Each structure stands twice: as structure tokens, then as C-alpha cells.
Amino acid sequence: MIQSGQAIPSVKTQLINADGTMETTSDAVLGSGLVVFFSVPGAFTPTCHLNHLPSFVANAAKLRAAGVDRIVCAAVNDKHVVKTWAEASGALGEIDFLADGNAELADALGLAKDMSASGMGRRFTRSAALIRDGIMQQIFLEDAPGVTATGAPAILMALETAKA
Structure with missing residues (x-):
């Protein structure tokens, strides 16, 4: 798994944002300024759709006020599903998205999880991270179902702690 101080790997991915959908690389998207990056097991899955993503949408202005330049969500789904989600x-418009259809970014970051037992194949582990200028600063993982350590409130607390 990627550690603090390591550079974000360069992996081909699809960026979905207010401007549309485009091919890019992970380091291009995550490599400039202070980025909050969070990963979800899947678009439209219950916890991801009802808890994780909404916490970042609701707190986007607070995150930006705390110095965040970009908020990015990654999911192991194709670009069409991620765009629709x-x-x-x-x-x-508030959050940018990375569609990691083949789990290549999840693998490169060491955040891939085998969810085949539930029929989902390889997916991202639920995580959140603070990345500054392409260098991993902090990474947070969930160790149980739900969203506690990786939701926007936890990231806001981490940003506040870092300022102190």
C-alpha cells in the first residue's frame, strides 16, 4: 500500500468532471496542490451512494476553506457508470471522479480488495487520503463496514490537526 511520502503513480484513467470525460493519468489529476482523494468500492452501492460521497458533497465548501484545491473520488467502475453516478x-461540479474500470489504479496504490465473494470482483478499499503536489501525506482506511475514518468530517479533522 502507498505510504506517506511516496509519489502518486502514473496510471491511465478516465477523469469525469464538469467539463466532461477525458483520458488522463492519475498523477496528472492528483499531482497539483492539496488534493483530497477518496475511493469507494463502487458507484451506486448503498454505503458509497448514501453515506461516503454525500459527506464530501455536503462538506466541499468547508474542505476548500481549509485549503483543499481539489476533491477526487475514485471507483472501480467504467466511465459511463461513474459519470451517471x-x-x-x-x-x-463539486467533486471530480476517476473511473478505474480495470482496478489498475487501485492495484498501483495497493488499495485493491477482492470482493468476489459478494459478486463484485476487484474493487477499491474504502479509503481517503490527503495528497500534496503528488506526494501522499496521509491515508485513512476503514477497518469495518461503514464510513467513519474516511468521511469528509474525519478529513476536516485531519486538516485541522495538521494546521495545529
Whole structure:
């Protein structure tokens, strides 16, 4: 798993944002300024759709006021599903999305999880991270179902602690 102080790897991915969908690389998206990056097991899955993503949408202004330049959500889904999820959730424009259809970014970051037992294949582990200029600063993982350590309130607390 990627550690604090390590550079974000360069992996081809699809960026979905208010400007549309485009091919890019993970280091291009996550490599400038202070980025909050969070990963979810899947678009439209209950916890991701009802808890994790909404916490970042609701706190986007607070995160930006705390110095965050970009908020990025990654999911192991194709670009069409991720785009539809971004639109349906009202997050497009507040959050940028990375569609990691083949779990290549999840693998490169060491955040892939085998969820085959539940019929989901390889997915992202639920996580959140603070990345500054392409260097991992802090990473948070959930060790149980739900969203506690990786939700926007926890990231806001981490940002506040870092200022102290």
C-alpha cells in the first residue's frame, strides 16, 4: 500500500468532471496542490451512494476553506457508470471522479480488495487520503463496514490537526 511520502503513480484513467470525460493519468489529476482523494468500492452501492460521497458533497465548501484545491473520488467502475453516478448524486461540479474500470489504479496504490465473494470482483478499499503536489501525506482506511475514518468530517479533522 502507498505510504506517506511516496509519489502518486502514473496510471491511465478516465477523469469525469464538469467539463466532461477525458483520458488522463492519475498523477496528472492528483499531482497539483492539496488534493483530497477518496475511493469507494463502487458507484451506486448503498454505503458509497448514501453515506461516503454525500459527506464530501455536503462538506466541499468547508474542505476548500481549509485549503483543499481539489476533491477526487475514485471507483472501480467504467466511465459511463461513474459519470451517471456523478450526475445522479449532484456531485458533478463539486467533486471530480476517476473511473478505474480495470482496478489498475487501485492495484498501483495497493488499495485493491477482492470482493468476489459478494459478486463484485476487484474493487477499491474504502479509503481517503490527503495528497500534496503528488506526494501522499496521509491515508485513512476503514477497518469495518461503514464510513467513519474516511468521511469528509474525519478529513476536516485531519486538516485541522495538521494546521495545529
